[in-house]
Amino acid sequence: MPDGFSAGDTAFVLISAALVMLMTPGLAFFYGGMVRVKSVLNMLVMSFIALAIVSVLWVLYGYTLSFGPDAGAGLIGNLDFLGMRGIGMNDLAGTIPVTAFSAFQLMFAVITPALISGAIADRAKFGAWALFVALWVTIVYFPVAHWVFMTDSGKGGWLVDRIGVIDFAGGTAVHINAGMAGLALCLVLGKRIGFKKDPMRPHSLPLVMLGSGLLWFGWFGFNAGSALAANGLAGMAFMNTQIATAAAMLGWLAYEKIKHGAFTSLGAASGAVAGLVAITPACGSVSMLGAILIGLIAGAACAAAISLKYKLGFDDSLDVVGVHAIGGVIGSLLIGFLATGHVGQTAKGLFYGGGFGQLGKQAIGVGVVAAYSFVISWLLGQAINKTIGFRVSEDVEVAGIDQAEHAESAYDFSAVGASLARALGTPAHSTPTHSTAPAEQAAEKAPEKTVEKTAEKKTEVDA
Amino acid sequence: MKLITAVIKPHRLEDVKTALQDFGINGLTVTEASGYGRQRGHTEVYRGAEYTVDLVPKVRIEVLVEDDAADDVIEVLVKAARTGKIGDGKVWSVPVDTAVRVRTGERGPDAL
Numbered sequence: 398m399p400d401g402f403s404a405g406d407t408a409f410v411l412i413s414a415a416l417v418m419l420m421t422p423g424l425a426f427f428y429g430g431m432v433r434v435k436s437v438l439n440m441l442v443m444s445f446i447a448l449a450i451v452s453v454l455w456v457l458y459g460y461t462l463s464f465g466p467d468a469g470a471g472l473i474g475n476l477d478f479l480g481m482r483g484i485g486m487n488d489l490a491g492t493i494p495v496t497a498f499s500a501f502q503l504m505f506a507v508i509t510p511a512l513i514s515g516a517i518a519d520r521a522k523f524g525a526w527a528l529f530v531a532l533w534v535t536i537v538y539f540p541v542a543h544w545v546f547m548t549d550s551g552k553g554g555w556l557v558d559r560i561g562v563i564d565f566a567g568g569t570a571v572h573i574n575a576g577m578a579g580l581a582l583c584l585v586l587g588k589r590i591g592f593k594k595d596p597m598r599p600h601s602l603p604l605v606m607l608g609s610g611l612l613w614f615g616w617f618g619f620n621a622g623s624a625l626a627a628n629g630l631a632g633m634a635f636m637n638t639q640i641a642t643a644a645a646m647l648g649w650l651a652y653e654k655i656k657h658g659a660f661t662s663l664g665a666a667s668g669a670v671a672g673l674v675a676i677t678p679a680c681g682s683v684s685m686l687g688a689i690l691i692g693l694i695a696g697a698a699c700a701a702a703i704s705l706k707y708k709l710g711f712d713d714s715l716d717v718v719g720v721h722a723i724g725g726v727i728g729s730l731l732i733g734f735l736a737t738g739h740v741g742q743t744a745k746g747l748f749y750g751g752g753f754g755q756l757g758k759q760a761i762g763v764g765v766v767a768a769y770s771f772v773i774s775w776l777l778g779q780a781i782n783k784t785i786g787f788r789v790s791e792d793v794e795v796a797g798i799d800q801a802e803h804a805e806s807a808y809d810f811s812a813v814g815a816s817l818a819r820a821l822g823t824p825a826h827s828t829p830t831h832s833t834a835p836a837e838q839a840a841e842k843a844p845e846k847t848v849e850k851t852a853e854k855k856t857e858v859d860a
Numbered sequence: 861m862k863l864i865t866a867v868i869k870p871h872r873l874e875d876v877k878t879a880l881q882d883f884g885i886n887g888l889t890v891t892e893a894s895g896y897g898r899q900r901g902h903t904e905v906y907r908g909a910e911y912t913v914d915l916v917p918k919v920r921i922e923v924l925v926e927d928d929a930a931d932d933v934i935e936v937l938v939k940a941a942r943t944g945k946i947g948d949g950k951v952w953s954v955p956v957d958t959a960v961r962v963r964t965g966e967r968g969p970d971a972l
Contacts, residue, residue: 596911598904657905667907704908716907 403492406626410497413622416615417504421511423611428515430604431715435797436519437807443514450530451507460499462539471555473540509571515715516579517586520794523802525787537773545570562762566623568678568729569766576722577767578774585778586788588712602662609666616673620680630741637680641692645672648696671699674724679732681741695727733759861956862930866921868941868949873919879940888923899947926969
């Protein structure tokens with residue numbers, strides 16, 4: 398390997414990439430447990446499909462749009478690395494191979510569109526969603542990742558490298574970005590049938606807890622891994638992640654106990670995720686005491702924010718706006734107060750004698766990403782809705798989207814249910830698709846009719 | 861013959877079953893049920909959305925007995941199911957025309 402290569406850093410970043418990958422299935426369970434039995438598979442696979450689509454697009458053109466040399470004004474990467482051309486196995490990005498860096502960043506690009514799916518639970522056509530994921534990462538995530546993550550000594554992305562916005566691991570590029578896209582999409586698709594009227598209880602809180610645990614675990618790769626080196630900054634980011642998450646769980650539960658009279662398991666899981674979101678941009682620039690403050694504020698504020706959808710009447714089904722947009726905004730803005738100037742970055746926040754300068758920069762980062770994501774996502778959602786249609790029919794939504802879109806049901810705990818299911822064919826001979834089924838039925842019916850007719854004739858003769 | 865149906869609190873099932881067995885009842889059918897009478901449901905909260913759950917879990921017991929045993933069986937059942945608190949449930953009986961043991965084809969009281 399060339400000079401400057403660090404085996405330790407490379408090992409750490411590769412493991413972090415694997416940790417971040419696990420967050421997407423974790424998110425699938427976190428969301429999947431919160432929907433009703435009839436749409437849990439759809440919810441799971443909406444996250445899962447992002448792993449497939451985004452990984453392929455990343456190699457084709459995603460990496461070069463995000464991390465290729467700047468094409469001008471810090472807005473987007475050029476096409477030097479189209480199809481990963483020109484990237485040698487031993488080329489370095491800092492102290493690690495470009496391949497390792499690219500794998501790590503890919504996982505961020507995967508989970509960001511998956512986060513959006515919670516806003517439109519139970520009601521999106523799967524094909525339309527897959528198309529949205531492909532288009533959204535192309536026009537929204539890849540450019541925004543370039544703005545926020547691409548540093549090239551002043552010639553990189555405009556937000557991070559030219560204005561000086563601090564976003565250590567993706568408070569703007571990932572969370573505000575996904576949260577605002579979620580808001581746009583739930584406005585495009587409209588409310589679920591029965592919103593605010595029918596009970597829409599989470600069907601499995603244990604799945605939600607499992608999902609939030611996997612997210613928490615994976616988030617150490619997300620945040621500490623963003624140091625891109627196995628060093629003190631990674632250790633600091635790791636600790637801040639743990640502390641803010643813990644404090645946010647306490648903040649959410651305290652709010653909930655005061656307001657609704659109970660400490661709920663869903664509140665504990667949601668508070669943890671709110672804390673993870675809020676510390677994401679800040680974990681490389683605040684002290685551990687600062688992380689506690691960020692966590693407490695984010696936990697309580699997100700718990701309060703999720704009731705907005707009932708007041709304002711938008712059906713952000715699983716609170717992508719309340720948790721990810723609001724949590725991302727809180728974390729990003731609090732950097733302007735709490736950046737110490739000697740953790741990862743030199744910029745100081747208001748409370749550390751840095752004045753309002755950094756706070757202003759943070760506000761620009763938040764505003765720009767929120768506005769861009771909301772507007773483009775809304776236009777994209779409308780375009781899909783007006784052409785191929787984004788929402789399933791009312792009948793499908795009421796009956797459950799799993800059966801109509803995926804031809805499966807999530808659970809079969811009933812012995813009676815299993816025996817009622819009639820196999821249309823075995824995999825060895827024919828696949829039970831919709832096209833062969835009517836043909837088989839017709840073939841079965843035809844001989845029956847002849848038998849009936851001959852029987853009738855016989856009775857006539859006998860009579 | 862009579863069909864005795866009881867809708868009771870789930871946690872009383874073991875005691876009721878034991879009491880009926882001790883009385884000499886050889887078989888019964890149990891179904892998970894839900895419903896409400898004077899006992900109303902409870903409130904659940906999910907991310908601030910409050911739901912009133914009206915239907916309370918119950919078990920429904922069905923047992924076929926000969927006519928002259930019916931009153932005693934009902935008494936045994938009610939005694940075993942009672943907690944004295946609201947929501948203990950209901951027991952009722954209806955006449956049954958016929959019963960057949962599927963394995964042997966025996967009919968009437970022989971099938972019990």
